């Protein structure tokens with residue numbers, strides 16, 4: 526990396542622009558930042574993520590967000606979190622004082638928010654960088670762990686090249702950033718998740734685009750021009766998700782030698798239960814699972830049914846993927 530770590534509040538890595546991506550509108554994010562400055566980041570979250578955004582609180586403050594860490598060998602780690610969002614994954618990873626975390630986020634306001642969290646909570650082992658991972662100067666073989674939680678599927682928006690190529694480039698860069706033996710952790714929806722097949726909104730904000738043949742999805746998105754979490758309509762269908770088998774192929778094509786696929790329940794961003802993506806293991810797990818809410822009861826009943834017909838691994842909604850360089 527060009528910029529020395531720790532000498533500025535935010536490290537600027539590579540070319541940047543003022544494009545915005547967010548679960549909330551840009552002006553609301555600016556209000557969150559202003560409140561975080563004056564009243565602290567927790568007050569900002571409480572004020573801004575209320576009402577129609579209340580469901581985002583778990584993502585920003587949830588304590589189980591990095592439970593997948595227990596699947597990896599323990600030890601001190603240099604960690605790169607790509608696309609850190611509101612920063613919760615980076616903050617939790619930095620709870621272990623033996624870790625050193627670099628949070629890289631392309632949206633300036635989000636990077637600033639993470640830096641405020643870091644400064645207000647006195648987290649010494651967390652650096653925050655603003656930049657596009659596809660273009661940022663990242664040292665090779667510099668990290669023991671790289672994470673892309675809810676990021677691979679959005680990478681296609683960062684370039685005009687075909688989204689398959691952009692994702693492959695992102696995975697190649699993650700591979701290069703890892704030391705040999707280091708791990709990449711991906712959190713992502715399953716393209717063929719039962720929720721998608723039943724009409725959940727895809728990353729376009731539209732229903733069924735994930736499960737359409739790609740050219741059909743592309744034509745449909747060009748026609749509808751949805752602006753979901755962005756300020757400019759994407760040129761076609763660029764937010765690709767994949768099946769577990771496809772993820773395995775994509776990672777191996779970039780040189781990852783071991784790929785582990787886990788079903789993350791209830792969501793990849795809430796990995797409270799991680800079960801190997803294997804029908805027998807999933808059927809056993811959901812036969813005994815006790816749901817935590819009505820929504821969870823519906824989802825786990827679906828998974829139990831899928832387990833009984835041998836399709837739980839293929840149609841599970843969310844994956845955590847661990848890939849070793």
Ligand SMILES: C[S@@+](CC[C@H](N)C(=O)[O-])C[C@H]1O[C@@H](n2cnc3c(N)ncnc32)[C@H](O)[C@@H]1O
Pocket residue numbers: 546584607608609610611612613614629630631632635656657658659673674675676679680683794
């Ligand atoms: C769905 S959010 C996930 C945030 C966070 N990883 C989490 O799990 O809470 C995706 C994040 O990735 C960021 N992102 C997408 N493409 C990026 C890129 N090329 N470089 C850096 N960040 C990127 C977005 O700005 C956004 O904050």
